[in-house]
Amino acid sequence: MPRNLPEYGKIAIPKEREVPLGAVTPAPVRVQKLHITSPWRIYRPVIDHEKCTRCLNCYIFCPDACWEYNEENDEMELNLEFCKGCLICIQECPAEALTPVHELEFEGGVVRLDNPF
Numbered sequence: 001m002p003r004n005l006p007e008y009g010k011i012a013i014p015k016e017r018e019v020p021l022g023a024v025t026p027a028p029v030r031v032q033k034l035h036i037t038s039p040w041r042i043y044r045p046v047i048d049h050e051k052c053t054r055c056l057n058c059y060i061f062c063p064d065a066c067w068e069y070n071e072e073n074d075e076m077e078l079n080l081e082f083c084k085g086c087l088i089c090i091q092e093c094p095a096e097a098l099t100p101v102h103e104l105e106f107e108g109g110v111v112r113l114d115n116p117f
């Protein structure tokens with residue numbers, strides 16, 4: 001016997017946080033404010049530039065597009081504002097150039113939103 005689904009009423013999404021229906025996002029995840037990491041990240045990846053071979057695996061596998069290659073200084077750069085601490089990049093780094101370091105090791109700890117939601 002089918003049951004009626006509960007009624008939750010209308011969900012109001014602020015205009016600036018609207019995304020199209022489906023899995024398509026209008027811009028890379030690292031430029032959408034909605035994807036800024038809240039204060040729950042426990043570890044962040046730290047890179048050893050001496051070991052890094054610039055293979056770009058971290059760039060390819062990061063689900064939040066946090067890694068970028070800086071041509072000027074020939075180094076990989078991490079955008080911490082959007083890093084979720086999933087540590088997939090560490091798993092996929094063939095050179096073992098990435099290490100998980102606890103947030104409490106850093107002054108200021110995790111990235112925080114100015115206006116948490």
Ligand code: SF4
Nearest residue numbers: 062083084086087089
């Ligand atoms: S820890 Fe996860 S979110 Fe952060 S840079 Fe690595 S893959 Fe991206």
Ligand code: SF4
Nearest residue numbers: 052053055056058093
């Ligand atoms: S996966 Fe590791 S070796 Fe490859 S670019 Fe990223 S940090 Fe460097």
